[in-house]
Amino acid sequence: MKLAIGIDIGGTNTAIGVVDEKGEVLNKTSISTPSHGDVDQYIEEMASAINYLKKKVKNDNPEAEILGVGIGAPNGNYYNGTIEHAPNLSFKGVVPFVDLLKKKFPDYKAITLTNDANAAAIGEMVYGGAKGMKNFAMFTLGTGVGSGLIVNGDLVYGADGFAGECGHTTLIPGGRKCGCGGNGHLEAYCSAPGMKRTAFEILARDNAADSLLADKSFNELDSKAIFDAAEKGDKVALEVFEKTGHWLGISLADTVHHLSPEAIFLFGGPTAAGDYIFKPTIESMEKHLIPVFKGKVKVLKSELSLGNAAIVGASALVWKDIE
Amino acid sequence: MKLAIGIDIGGTNTAIGVVDEKGEVLNKTSISTPSHGDVDQYIEEMASAINYLKKKVKNDNPEAEILGVGIGAPNGNYYNGTIEHAPNLSFKGVVPFVDLLKKKFPDYKAITLTNDANAAAIGEMVYGGAKGMKNFAMFTLGTGVGSGLIVNGDLVYGADGFAGECGHTTLIPGGRKCGCGGNGHLEAYCSAPGMKRTAFEILARDNAADSLLADKSFNELDSKAIFDAAEKGDKVALEVFEKTGHWLGISLADTVHHLSPEAIFLFGGPTAAGDYIFKPTIESMEKHLIPVFKGKVKVLKSELSLGNAAIVGASALVWKDIE
Numbered sequence: 001m002k003l004a005i006g007i008d009i010g011g012t013n014t015a016i017g018v019v020d021e022k023g024e025v026l027n028k029t030s031i032s033t034p035s036h037g038d039v040d041q042y043i044e045e046m047a048s049a050i051n052y053l054k055k056k057v058k059n060d061n062p063e064a065e066i067l068g069v070g071i072g073a074p075n076g077n078y079y080n081g082t083i084e085h086a087p088n089l090s091f092k093g094v095v096p097f098v099d100l101l102k103k104k105f106p107d108y109k110a111i112t113l114t115n116d117a118n119a120a121a122i123g124e125m126v127y128g129g130a131k132g133m134k135n136f137a138m139f140t141l142g143t144g145v146g147s148g149l150i151v152n153g154d155l156v157y158g159a160d161g162f163a164g165e166c167g168h169t170t171l172i173p174g175g176r177k178c179g180c181g182g183n184g185h186l187e188a189y190c191s192a193p194g195m196k197r198t199a200f201e202i203l204a205r206d207n208a209a210d211s212l213l214a215d216k217s218f219n220e221l222d223s224k225a226i227f228d229a230a231e232k233g234d235k236v237a238l239e240v241f242e243k244t245g246h247w248l249g250i251s252l253a254d255t256v257h258h259l260s261p262e263a264i265f266l267f268g269g270p271t272a273a274g275d276y277i278f279k280p281t282i283e284s285m286e287k288h289l290i291p292v293f294k295g296k297v298k299v300l301k302s303e304l305s306l307g308n309a310a311i312v313g314a315s316a317l318v319w320k321d322i323e
Numbered sequence: 324m325k326l327a328i329g330i331d332i333g334g335t336n337t338a339i340g341v342v343d344e345k346g347e348v349l350n351k352t353s354i355s356t357p358s359h360g361d362v363d364q365y366i367e368e369m370a371s372a373i374n375y376l377k378k379k380v381k382n383d384n385p386e387a388e389i390l391g392v393g394i395g396a397p398n399g400n401y402y403n404g405t406i407e408h409a410p411n412l413s414f415k416g417v418v419p420f421v422d423l424l425k426k427k428f429p430d431y432k433a434i435t436l437t438n439d440a441n442a443a444a445i446g447e448m449v450y451g452g453a454k455g456m457k458n459f460a461m462f463t464l465g466t467g468v469g470s471g472l473i474v475n476g477d478l479v480y481g482a483d484g485f486a487g488e489c490g491h492t493t494l495i496p497g498g499r500k501c502g503c504g505g506n507g508h509l510e511a512y513c514s515a516p517g518m519k520r521t522a523f524e525i526l527a528r529d530n531a532a533d534s535l536l537a538d539k540s541f542n543e544l545d546s547k548a549i550f551d552a553a554e555k556g557d558k559v560a561l562e563v564f565e566k567t568g569h570w571l572g573i574s575l576a577d578t579v580h581h582l583s584p585e586a587i588f589l590f591g592g593p594t595a596a597g598d599y600i601f602k603p604t605i606e607s608m609e610k611h612l613i614p615v616f617k618g619k620v621k622v623l624k625s626e627l628s629l630g631n632a633a634i635v636g637a638s639a640l641v642w643k644d645i646e
Contacts, residue, residue, distance in 0.1 A: 075615065084615070135482040149581065151474050151481075158474075158583025159458045160619060168613045169577040172496060180613050254492040258472065258581050260481025290491045290503050292398065292407070296483060 001064045003057060005050055006315030008116065009033060009073040011088040014042075016049050017308065018057050018066070019315035023127030025308045026060075027053050037090040039100065047104040068110030069101060070317030072119035072310055079161035081113050110321040116140070116310055118155055118164055120302070121148025122320050123313030124265050128303035136261045138302070139166065139252070141268035144179065145187040145194075151259060155320075166255060167191070171247055189247045192223040192269055198240045199226055211236040227273045241276040248277075249284020256285070256293050267302035267309065274301075324387045326380060328373055329638030331439065332356060332396040334411040339372050340631065341380050341389070342638035346450030348631045349383075350376050360413040362423065370427040391433030392424060393640030395442035395633055402484035404436050433644040439463070439633055441478055441487055443625070444471025445643050446636030447588050451626035459584045461625065462489065462575070464591035467502065468510040468517075474582060478643075489578060490514070494570055512570045515546040515592055521563045522549055534559040550596045564599040571600075572607020579608070579616050590625035590632065597624075 001020065008015045010033060017028035029049050034042045050069065057064045075086035081098025083091060098111050105111065114122075121138035124130040130138075134153045140146040145167030149156040156163045167187035168180055175184030176197065188194050199213050199221060208214060212229040213221060213236050229237035252264050264285075270277055282299050289297075304312055324343065331338040333356060340351035352375065354368045373392065380387045398409035404421025406414060421434050428434065437445075444461035447453040453461075457476045463469040468490030472479040479486045490510035491503055498507030499520065511517055522536050522544060531537060535552040536544060536559050552560035575587050593600055605622050612620075627635055 135486075151479055152477060154475060156474055156582055159585035160583050160616075162615050163458075163581065163583035165580040165583075165613060165615075169580045170573050170611055173494070173573055182611065182613065250493050250496055254577060255581065257488040257492045258486065258578065259479055260483050260486035260488075262482035288493055288505065290488060290505065292485050292488075293483075 001061055003064055003066050004315040004318035005053070005066060005069040006311035006313070007046070007069060007071045008310030008314055009071065009083075009089070010310075011074075014046065015311050016046070016053065017311035017315070018053050019312055021319065023123070023304075023312050023316070025311060027056050028308075028311060029053060033089065035090050037092055039091055039095055043100045043104065046101070050105070066108070067322060068108040068112070068318040069105065070110070070119065070314040070321075071097065071101075071113040072116040072314040073097070073113055074115060075162070076113045076115045076118075077161035078112065078114040078118070078155075078157045081111070083113070110318045112317045112321045114155070114157070114317060115146065115162075115164075116313065117146025118148040118157075119313035119317060120146070120267055120304060120309060121150055121164075121265075121313075122155055123304050123309065123316040124267075124302055125150060126316035126319050127312060129265060129300055130263065133262050135259065137166075137252075137255050137259065137264045139248075139264060139266050141190060141266060141270045142192060145191050147255075149255075149259060150261075166251065169251060169254065171251055186247070186251045190244050190251070195223045195226055195240050195244050195270065196221045198243050199236060202236045202239050206236070208236050213237060223270050223273075227276065230273070230276050238276075241273060242280045244270070245277055245280025245282075246284045248281045249286075250288050252281065252285040252299065253288035256289060256297050260293065261297060263298040263300050265300050265302045267304060269306070271301050324384055326387055326389050327638040327641035328376070328389060328392040329634040329636070330369070330392060330394045331633030331637055332394065332406075332412070333633075337369065338634050339369070339376065340634035340638070341376050342635055344642065346446070346627075346635050346639070348634060350379050351631075351634060352376060356412065358413050360415055362414055362418055366423045366427065369424070373428070389431070390645060391431040391435070391641040392428065393433070393442065393637040393644075394420065394424075394436040395439040395637040396420070396436055397438060398485075399436045399438045399441075400484035401435065401437040401441070401478075401480045404434070406436070433641045435640045435644045437478070437480070437640060438469065438485075438487075439636065440469025441471040441480075442636035442640060443469075443590055443627060443632060444473055444487075444588075444636075445478055446627050446632065446639040447590075447625055448473060449639035449642050450635060452588060452623055453586065456585050458582065460489075460575075460578050460582065460587045462571075462587060462589050464513060464589060464593045465515055468514050470578075472578075472582060473584075489574065492574060492577065494574055509570070509574045513567050513574070518546045518549055518563055518567050518593065519544045521566050522559060525559045525562050529559070531559050536560060546593050546596075550599065553596070553599050561599075564596060565603050567593070568600055568603025568605075569607045571604045572609075573611050575604065575608040575622065576611035579612060579620050583616060584620060586621040586623050588623050588625045590627060592629070594624050
């Protein structure tokens with residue numbers, strides 16, 4: 001039985017799992033992501049965790065063979081195996097992450113790293129709904145908006161290893177402030193916090209005191225609450241989904257005009273809202289496409305399960321790399 | 324001496340040339356593009372013109388060998404070798420252009436077709452400033468705005484063969500009417516006619532009777548006149564370039580966020596304005612990039628000569644296909 005390790009490096013936690021060729025997580029654990037930038041100790045702890053998982057898996061199945069490690073990390077550079085100037089991590093500068101881990105596991109066939117949205121795209125191709133697809137895009141909607149682009153069967157890393165940052169394309173020139181410091185980016189409109197901002201704009205515009213969302217503070221409101229309100233027919237909540245879909249559709253159309261993908265997968269919390277988000281997104285995308293692309297591009301819900309997707313996506317890097 | 328035929332199918336004229344491996348046009352001719360949709364007669368005339376050029380070249384150099392034919396055509400589908408529903412051509416529906424031409428030249432190693440901007444991108448890679456580059460983009464500025472995208476050394480054709488239509492990405496939601504029927508597309512702002520529209524907006528806004536552009540009708544004004552006026556310090560003309568660069572820079576940044584190219588090449592009449600257009604474009608692109616991409620992406624003038632670029636670009640398809 002061939003297995004891969006998938007690692008998801010988040011701002012506070014690092015999840016580590018053993019994944020089989022079908023994308024099933026056989027075992028997982030987690031360690032803290034250091035808050036004081038001590039990379040060497042972090043690598044030690046990561047190596048211990050990997051060895052612990054390896055031992056457990058071998059106990060259950062002596063034939064098990066771990067082929068490599070795939071890592072999803074913010075500002076992960078696939079080409080160099082480095083994490084570079086990641087704003088949400090405590091490591092300074094450029095960390096040669098893959099090299100450090102290779103010293104611990106010199107026999108592994110692949111130790112490879114990219115950002116989480118790219119890993120999710122590869123996960124979708126290896127385990128999910130994009131099996132057999134050669135050209136597709138993955139948009140991850142969450143705290144931010146990430147993306148991974150597949151062209152001719154390979155992930156697009158670009159000249160420097162950082163391609164696929166569609167969350168920071170300009171949706172509305174001079175529009176809302178984005179977390180990155182820019183203005184009007186897709187992420188500022190169609191992330192979960194972006195949906196909250198839209199709700200507050202509508203509440204303010206309509207003076208909508210009777211909305212189910214009118215009793216929540218800015219810091220309380222989240223996309224789940226907006227969904228619940230939409231289910232009860234709340235007009236503000238329904239308009240949030242309409243607007244979010246309208247904006248997301250414009251951006252997806254831009255990606256289609258670039259790459260003409262077979263499908264675009266949406267991943268993340270807001271996609272749980274189903275038709276509330278998919279219907280206006282697809283309508284807007286179609287409206288913004290030139291005739292040659294109309295009716296061709298599927299917009300699909302990711303088949304990766306929300307809980308394990310980051311580990312599973314990262315592990316997929318190993319199969320893709322060995323292939 | 325190995326040679327390729329390059330064919331540029333325009334709305335009224337079809338240019339045909341023999342091109343060597345360095346991108347030099349050794350001989351060229353042209354035929355009319357039919358206005359009444361007779362494909363068979365058109366193919367006959369095209370075959371005659373190719374045979375005529377072949378004979379001339381063989382006269383000069385008996386060793387000359389023509390390896391194939393590359394065709395740049397509106398709505399050209401690379402995968403199927405078809406021209407599909409091209410709005411500016413008289414052919415109805417889907418024309419199996421490559422198959423028809425293959426019947427005339429069964430011995431050629433490559434007969435291949437794509438749209439003109441894609442052909443220009445391949446021309447830049449084979450003969451021009453993009454030699455050795457694996458990831459770059461080409462934007463062609465003219466009557467419209469076209470684009471060709473190169474990822475991992477190959478042109479991006481996408482799932483259906485039509486990828487690379489960046490001229491129809493949405494720059495300003497709900498903005499200017501585009502020739503395709505959409506709104507706010509890049510092409511409506513940064514094509515040569517787009518620059519004229521900008522000039523008229525500024526004339527109207529400022530009531531700028533003293534502008535050098537104030538004596539020209541909408542149908543008289545062109546991007547060359549705007550350049551001439553800018554050279555004389557005309558404020559309206561200078562602002563046209565500022566705005567065009569501002570808008571184009573936003574779109575180039577969007578493409579960088581997708582693909583992280585090493586360089587973006589600009590081609591076409593408006594690029595003759597040099598710094599007037601390049602300076603604001605680069606400034607705006609840099610301003611709209613997230614930090615990881617800042618200062619990395621070159622914006623360069625195409626090295627293809629304006630007069631022969633379409634033929635030369637199309638001929639490059641042959642070398643790329645044989646490779």
